[in-house]
Amino acid sequence: MKVEMEDIDDSTICDSVSSLVEGCRLPVHMKGTHDWPLAEIISIKDMQGSKYYYVHYVDFNKRLDEWVTEESLDTRKVHFPRKDTCTGTGVSTPKKLLIGSGNNGTISRPSSPILNNAELVNGNAVLAAALQKRMNRKRKGPSLESEDSQDGVVPPAGPRQSGSMVSHHDDVVTRMKNIEMIELGMHRIKPWYFAPYPQEMVHLPCIYICEFCLKYRKNRKCLERHLVKCNLRHPPGNEIYRKDTISFFEIDGRKNKVYAQNLCLLAKLFLDHKTLYYDTDPFLFYVMTVFDHRGFHIVGYFSKEKESTEDYNVACILTLPPFQRKGYGKLLIEFSYELSKFEGKTGSPEKPLSDLGLLSYRSYWAQTILEILLSIKPVGENEKPQITINEICELTSIKKEDVISTLQNLNLINYYKGQYIITLSKEIIQAHYKQENRKTRIDSKCLHWTPKDWGKRAKW
Ligand code: ACO
Ligand code: ZN
Numbered sequence: 350m351k352v353e354m355e356d357i358d359d360s361t362i363c364d365s366v367s368s369l370v371e372g373c374r375l376p377v378h379m380k381g382t383h384d385w386p387l388a389e390i391i392s393i394k395d396m397q398g399s400k401y402y403y404v405h406y407v408d409f410n411k412r413l414d415e416w417v418t419e420e421s422l423d424t425r426k427v428h429f430p431r432k433d434t435c436t437g438t439g440v441s442t443p444k445k446l447l448i449g450s451g452n453n454g455t456i457s458r459p460s461s462p463i464l465n466n467a468e469l470v471n472g473n474a475v476l477a478a479a480l481q482k483r484m485n486r487k488r489k490g491p492s493l494e495s496e497d498s499q500d501g502v503v504p505p506a507g508p509r510q511s512g513s514m515v516s517h518h519d520d521v522v523t524r525m526k527n528i529e530m531i532e533l534g535m536h537r538i539k540p541w542y543f544a545p546y547p548q549e550m551v552h553l554p555c556i557y558i559c560e561f562c563l564k565y566r567k568n569r570k571c572l573e574r575h576l577v578k579c580n581l582r583h584p585p586g587n588e589i590y591r592k593d594t595i596s597f598f599e600i601d602g603r604k605n606k607v608y609a610q611n612l613c614l615l616a617k618l619f620l621d622h623k624t625l626y627y628d629t630d631p632f633l634f635y636v637m638t639v640f641d642h643r644g645f646h647i648v649g650y651f652s653k654e655k656e657s658t659e660d661y662n663v664a665c666i667l668t669l670p671p672f673q674r675k676g677y678g679k680l681l682i683e684f685s686y687e688l689s690k691f692e693g694k695t696g697s698p699e700k701p702l703s704d705l706g707l708l709s710y711r712s713y714w715a716q717t718i719l720e721i722l723l724s725i726k727p728v729g730e731n732e733k734p735q736i737t738i739n740e741i742c743e744l745t746s747i748k749k750e751d752v753i754s755t756l757q758n759l760n761l762i763n764y765y766k767g768q769y770i771i772t773l774s775k776e777i778i779q780a781h782y783k784q785e786n787r788k789t790r791i792d793s794k795c796l797h798w799t800p801k802d803w804g805k806r807a808k809w
Contacts, residue, residue, distance in 0.1 A: 602629030662696025
């Protein structure tokens with residue numbers, strides 16, 4: 350349950366941490382800064398006589414949530430939650446289940462192919478039963494898999510749960526980071542959000558993930574044993590693009606289910622706002638890699654519905670943190686539009702976008718549209734260059750709404766003497782050319798891909 354500020358009793362002077370409970374809001378020292386923003390206590394734990402508080406900074410993204418000790422709490426001004434409301438949870442909780450029959454009995458489509466937090470934690474019984482079922486199936490099957498070769502996938506938990514079944518407790522669990530650290534190839538990465546890895550993986554100092562098949566192990570020894578047997582040096586599926594060291598692999602969520610599910614699980618560590626889903630069948634995954642003498646190393650990916658009724662050309666998109674802010678995000682986005690161009694369609698990313706997703710898309714759209722505007726030539730000598738919104742859409746495969754919102758955001762559209770005109774200021778043009786030196790671009794000549802008409806197929 351969400352606690353709004355108006356639900357909270359007046360702030361109280363409380364000089365003792367002992368009266369603090371989950372749901373209290375107070376200024377907390379944010380690690381690595383000099384700031385004391387307002388934060389909400391999500392959870393409290395006692396370890397060897399010391400208390401630890403898991404806090405969410407109210408006006409900040411959840412990836413900054415952290416465990417702090419009492420020295421970080423300013424107990425002079427505490428807002429206590431009202432007694433008649435559930436404690437905690439003033440933060441935006443993960444989107445409730447969009448899958449399955451809700452209270453009104455309607456079935457809604459998954460919005461993206463990621464495992465569902467709430468669904469998974471929603472009653473460990475469901476999870477345990479599903480895991481047990483899978484283990485039984487494995488034991489029965491002809492599998493030669495050893496302890497080292499669990500495929501690391503949490504199976505579908507049977508019938509979908511309705512949103513109303515998500516209890517407050519589950520909410521708190523899925524709102525807290527549960528994985529300390531992952532090791533992926535040469536990188537150690539601190540997760541940003543909860544991901545429904547199996548219970549035995551949770552709260553280990555580190556999870557070791559094979560960077561090629563994405564299976565996960567409890568410790569380095571287990572991973573080493575796995576690596577002896579794992580022959581993959583690139584993602585499964587077809588390599589549909591290669592230029593210099595950059596490649597893209599297309600993976601069918603139905604044909605490579607284990608890989609797809611492990612990718613979703615990994616991605617969930619850095620994606621918070623998406624509904625999670627077990628069934629990867631309706632999705633394709635485009636994994637971007639960088640090549641070196643050891644193989645094709647995953648840098649990021651995006652997923653895409655095989656058929657989207659809403660013209661989505663991306664469901665989830667991620668650049669792994671060690672590679673962020675180097676232009677790979679825009680390269681992934683550019684690739685997604687290149688696919689749409691090959692399909693002869695316009696497309697748009699699935700909503701909602703995350704804060705970083707919005708930044709990246711806005712920047713990509715602005716850059717791409719400005720490039721077009723600056724390249725058009727006037728028809729006659731004394732004419733002004735002309736282009737229609739539809740032509741921009743056709744040239745870029747960016748959906749009309751996104752073209753219009755970009756032009757509006759950049760403040761480029763004016764209504765003048767009965768028609769819309771676009772005025773490009775010097776500043777805009779200069780800013781654009783400064784950005785232009787984005788070195789790596791998608792080269793459509795290097796894309797070897799024919800779109801499939803999934804609608805025509807009897808089955809994915
Ligand atoms: N702070 C400020 N600006 C940022 C940040 C940041 N932390 N990260 C990226 N940007 C800006 C960059 O400055 C750049 O803009 P510019 O070219 O105008 O300077 C733009 O965003 C894109 O930068 P890239 O380096 O190309 O993108 P990156 O490789 O960092 O990937 C992405 C962007 C994919 C959104 C990444 O941040 C990520 O994986 N985040 C976690 C998952 C996520 O939120 N995904 C999007 C969800 S929405 C959806 O799935 C449809
Ligand atoms: Zn492997």
